[in-house]
Amino acid sequence: xxxxxxxxxxxxxxxxxxxxxxxxxxxxxxxxxxxxxxxxxxxxxxxxxxxxxxxxxxxxxxxxxxxxxxxxxxxxxxxxxxxxxxxxxxxxxxxxxxxxxxxxxxxxxxxxxxxxxxxxxxxxxxxxxxxxxxxxxxxxxxxxxxxxxxxxxxxxxxxxxxxxxxxxxxxxxxxxxxxxxxxxxxxxxxxxxxxxxxxxxxxxxxxxxxxxxxxxxxxxxxxxxxxxxxxxxxxxxxxxxxxxxxxxxxxxxxxxxxxxxxxxxxxxxxxxxxxxxxxxxxxxxxxxxxxxxxxxxxxxxxxxxxxxxxxxxxxxxxxxxxxxxxxxxxxxxxxxxxxxxxxxxxxxxxxxxxxxxxxxxxxxxxxxxxxxxxxxxxxxxxxxxxxxxxxxxxxxxxxxx
Amino acid sequence: xxxxxxxxxxxxxxxxxxxxxxxxxxxxxxxxxxxxxxxxxxxxxxxxxxxxxxxxxxxxxxxxxxxxxxxxxxxxxxxxxxxxxxxxxxxxxxxxxxxxxxxxxxxxxxxxxxxxxxxxxxxxxxxxxxxxxxxxxxxxxxxxxxxxxxxxxxxxxxxxxxxxxxxxxxxxxxxxxxxxxxxxxxxxxxxxxxxxxxxxxxxxxxxxxxxxxxxxxxxxxxxxxxxxxxxxxxxxxxxxxxxxxxxxxxxxxxxxxxxxxxxxxxxxxxxxxxxxxxxxxxxxxxxxxxxxxxxxxxxxxxxxxxxxxxxxxxxxxxxxxxxxxxxxxxxxxxxxxxxxxxxxxxxxxxxxxxxxxxxxxxxxxxxxxxxxxxxxxxxxxxxxxxxxxxxxxxxxxxxxx
Numbered sequence: 001x002x003x004x005x006x007x008x009x010x011x012x013x014x015x016x017x018x019x020x021x022x023x024x025x026x027x028x029x030x031x032x033x034x035x036x037x038x039x040x041x042x043x044x045x046x047x048x049x050x051x052x053x054x055x056x057x058x059x060x061x062x063x064x065x066x067x068x069x070x071x072x073x074x075x076x077x078x079x080x081x082x083x084x085x086x087x088x089x090x091x092x093x094x095x096x097x098x099x100x101x102x103x104x105x106x107x108x109x110x111x112x113x114x115x116x117x118x119x120x121x122x123x124x125x126x127x128x129x130x131x132x133x134x135x136x137x138x139x140x141x142x143x144x145x146x147x148x149x150x151x152x153x154x155x156x157x158x159x160x161x162x163x164x165x166x167x168x169x170x171x172x173x174x175x176x177x178x179x180x181x182x183x184x185x186x187x188x189x190x191x192x193x194x195x196x197x198x199x200x201x202x203x204x205x206x207x208x209x210x211x212x213x214x215x216x217x218x219x220x221x222x223x224x225x226x227x228x229x230x231x232x233x234x235x236x237x238x239x240x241x242x243x244x245x246x247x248x249x250x251x252x253x254x255x256x257x258x259x260x261x262x263x264x265x266x267x268x269x270x271x272x273x274x275x276x277x278x279x280x281x282x283x284x285x286x287x288x289x290x291x292x293x294x295x296x297x298x299x300x301x302x303x304x305x306x307x308x309x310x311x312x313x314x315x316x317x318x319x320x321x322x323x324x325x326x327x328x329x330x331x332x333x334x335x336x337x338x339x340x341x342x343x344x345x346x347x348x349x350x351x352x353x354x355x356x357x358x359x360x361x362x363x364x365x366x367x368x369x370x371x372x373x374x375x376x377x378x379x380x381x382x383x384x385x386x387x388x389x390x391x392x393x394x395x396x397x398x399x400x401x
Numbered sequence: 402x403x404x405x406x407x408x409x410x411x412x413x414x415x416x417x418x419x420x421x422x423x424x425x426x427x428x429x430x431x432x433x434x435x436x437x438x439x440x441x442x443x444x445x446x447x448x449x450x451x452x453x454x455x456x457x458x459x460x461x462x463x464x465x466x467x468x469x470x471x472x473x474x475x476x477x478x479x480x481x482x483x484x485x486x487x488x489x490x491x492x493x494x495x496x497x498x499x500x501x502x503x504x505x506x507x508x509x510x511x512x513x514x515x516x517x518x519x520x521x522x523x524x525x526x527x528x529x530x531x532x533x534x535x536x537x538x539x540x541x542x543x544x545x546x547x548x549x550x551x552x553x554x555x556x557x558x559x560x561x562x563x564x565x566x567x568x569x570x571x572x573x574x575x576x577x578x579x580x581x582x583x584x585x586x587x588x589x590x591x592x593x594x595x596x597x598x599x600x601x602x603x604x605x606x607x608x609x610x611x612x613x614x615x616x617x618x619x620x621x622x623x624x625x626x627x628x629x630x631x632x633x634x635x636x637x638x639x640x641x642x643x644x645x646x647x648x649x650x651x652x653x654x655x656x657x658x659x660x661x662x663x664x665x666x667x668x669x670x671x672x673x674x675x676x677x678x679x680x681x682x683x684x685x686x687x688x689x690x691x692x693x694x695x696x697x698x699x700x701x702x703x704x705x706x707x708x709x710x711x712x713x714x715x716x717x718x719x720x721x722x723x724x725x726x727x728x729x730x731x732x733x734x735x736x737x738x739x740x741x742x743x744x745x746x747x748x749x750x751x752x753x754x755x756x757x758x759x760x761x762x763x764x765x766x767x768x769x770x771x772x773x774x775x776x777x778x779x780x781x782x783x784x785x786x787x788x789x790x791x792x793x794x795x796x797x798x799x800x801x802x
Contacts, residue, residue, distance in 0.1 A: 010605075011604045011605070011607075011635075012604065012605065012606065012607025013607060013635075014576075014603075014607060014608065014609040014635065014636050014659075014661075015522070015575050015576075015607070015608065015609065016661075017521050017522060017662055017665040018520070018521060018522055018523050018524045018527070019524050020520070020524060021520060021521045021522075021665045021668070021669060022665075024668050024669075024672065048475065048476060049475070049476075051471035051472060051474065051475050052471065054471045054474045054475075056468065056469075056470075056471050056474065059468065059474065060464075060465065060468040060469075063461075063464045063465070063468060063680075064461065064464070064465055067457065067460065067461040067464060068457075068461075069457075070452035070453065070455045070457050070648075071452060072650055073452065073455045073457065073460065073648035073649070073650040073651065074449065074450070074452050074455075074648070074649060074650050075449060075644075075649045075650065076650065107674075108509050108652075108674040108677075108678075109674050109675055111672070111673070111674050111675045112673060112674040115672060115673055115674070119419070119421070119422060119545055120418050120419060120422045121416070121418060121419055121422075122419050123419045123420050123421060123525070123547075124524070124525055124547075126419070137671065137672060137675070140668065140671065140672040141672045144520055144668075144669060144672050146524075146525075174416050175415075175416075202415075203412045203413065204411075204412070204413065205413065206412075206413025206414060206415060206416070207415065207416065208415040208416065234412075234414075234415065235415050243476075247471075247474035247475070248474070248475060248476045248679075249473055249474040249475050249476065249477065249678065249679030249680050250474065250678060250679075250680065251509075251674060251675070251676070251677065251678045251679075258415075260415075260417075261418055264418040264422045264423075267422070267425050267541070267545075268422060268425075268545060270538065270541065271425065271512070271516060271538060271541045271542045271545050272512070272513060272516055272673075273508075273509040273510050273512050273513040273516070273652060273674070274510055274512045274538070274652070275652070276509075276652065277509075277650065277651060277652045277678045277681050278649075278650030278651075278652075279464075279650050279651065279681065280678050280680065280681060
């Protein structure tokens with residue numbers, strides 16, 4: 001080995017992390033949730049799709065087929081695979097929302113889509129509105145962008161659209177971020193009237209809407225609702241993802257863009273990771289064309305519907321008397337609220353002693369947290385295991401009470 | 402379809418893009434380079450690896466093998482696949498740089514690594530130093546982070562380390578970004594003495610070094626040089642990538658992190674795209690374990706070495722009299738300088754009329770551009786095609802002169 005250079009007498013420590021990175025802390029429940037990794041724990045905490053429902057054979061065949069050409073291993077365009085964008089555009093168009101491939105950019109999961117929109121639209125200190133509570137990783141992304149995040153409260157199970165209007169007038173936000181269908185963490189869905197009012201407010205007050213729709217196709221009951229784009233086409237940017245309908249490991253999502261920021265987002269994508277995996281995009285496009293996607297999704301819907309019902313049936317005996325929860329028509333989550341005076345983090349500590357877990361609701365709030373709230377995921381286990389887990393939770397609830 | 406909401410009388414246009422996004426323009430030569438896409442053009446402009454040298458069979462076998470378990474389609478950790486990090490750590494350790502898997506985070510190409518470090522270390526307005534000229538997509542990433550970018554000049558083919566010291570004292574930069582081996586765009590490599598001086602300056606002045614090493618393993622002549630980490634282990638963050646040694650379409654890179662910012666970068670990765678494609682990471686790990694990687698890389702080295710030599714042999718007749726260029730020991734690029742009074746963008750216009758292309762050097766400069774400089778990539782074509790292209794360039798040079 002070569003000899004070392006003449007080192008200076010005093011070394012100066014390198015500078016620390018940025019202020020914006022310091023603002024994006026890991027959640028305080030993270031350590032607690034690390035305990036849910038013990039194999040004996042039945043965990044309703046995660047938001048994981050059920051791997052036994054992935055179409056492993058179909059996807060293996062798609063990868064094998066596309067890996068006949070070396071071009072699936074080459075650099076590709078930042079906008080993404082054209083066939084894949086055609087397939088996604090077709091799904092929107094069939095859903096009454098006319099869409100061209102050029103309206104879409106493929107992202108490395110919809111999580112990256114959030115980051116690209118933050119980069120493209122936000123300077124540090126810019127105000128944005130979010131639902132209260134809000135998807136946790138979105139809050140993290142907005143914190144890293146240095147945004148000033150203001151929560152819009154719910155009035156019962158409905159977004160308080162009067163508050164949305166008032167807060168928009170007061171803060172002139174760059175956008176309102178919403179998961180309109182089967183929200184994470186609450187499982188809530190904005191009804192038709194709420195969608196109209198949200199869109200109308202965006203147009204009147206001049207803010208954008210970032211509509212995040214990972215769960216839209218996971219509907220087990222009730223009627224599909226139109227995208228917010230239908231009511232405010234120039235104000236809405238929609239994020240989509242295959243994570244919940246094909247498989248999350250591929251990291252394939254997209255943004256349906258309005259024309260005015262298409263080039264800006266494309267530059268942000270280029271700087272972000274040049275492009276999403278060429279081979280994963282080609283395999284996803286080939287898989288969709290094979291026609292195997294829709295029956296596989298139908299199997300997922302049927303099984304998740306059974307799991308949701310199993311959880312709803314077992315919840316009355318699992319949570320303390322006086323608890324309340326919703327009955328979502330789809331998605332992955334049920335949102336519950338413990339009776340007055342109870343604290344979900346305390347209940348989690350007791351629950352973990354009984355080898356069962358959930359997520360307290362507090363970290364999902366941008367402002368004052370609701371300490372009585374908790375989130376339960378119903379997609380990870382088959383119905384019998386859900387019943388076992390909720391029976392343990394019942395024991396824990398009685399022990400805690 | 403449902404009836405529309407009562408729309409307000411006057412709609413307000415949504416807010417525009419962020420100031421930082423507006424600062425990251427597409428390059429003005431982009432339109433010119435679009436012309437290189439015509440099939441009749443022999444283009445030395447791109448930085449594309451040669452797809453015929455990808456180990457397509459080996460990678461197809463790896464994907465088929467790992468796609469036996471649904472877990473390669475599931476969400477995974479933000480840090481990345483453990484076996485893959487073990488394999489990368491082993492390569493560093495064999496290279497005299499002791500490395501543990503925990504020192505590494507897998508990124509969606511090393512381009513994402515740049516963005517994660519910018520997010521983790523830079524607030525808008527923070528000063529950083531770069532080599533002048535500098536890798537273009539890095540300049541774009543730093544612009545999106547709102548950084549104040551200051552170029553460190555070269556003195557001939559060597560970085561001016563006195564200027565590095567002076568600029569560091571003057572600006573107190575957060576980091577110095579360098580591609581120390583076979584740089585893009587210049588093909589230049591910092592020698593052993595320069596590496597020592599750069600590291601010593603970082604320690605004495607208290608700035609970090611971001612060392613970007615995509616080309617390190619593409620060496621065709623000369624001796625390997627130690628990483629800057631060897632001389633300043635606490636000040637250097639190293640970026641690596643499989644794009645040039647396996648295939649770029651997988652989008653797999655990594656950062657070798659110092660302990661002080663490991664958690665910060667992991668949070669930025671989580672917010673960035675949660676994690677890199679599970680299946681691509683698993684396939685890459687399996688491919689490396691199969692032992693097929695090293696012989697495939699050796700084939701790439703031999704063929705690229707022949708292509709470099711073919712280009713160096715043909716350049717004297719291709720560029721105007723009085724031009725000069727370097728003879729890199731590896732990588733993908735040769736950097737040339739036209740004689741006084743010439744402009745590389747003018748020559749490109751004439752060259753395109755003769756169906757041959759290169760990249761003018763100007764866009765690669767953070768400060769005052771060198772309008773006489775140009776970059777030629779030698780990896781895309783076999784030697785005969787390189788000779789054909791440079792013969793056309795010779796005709797163009799004589800027509801332009």
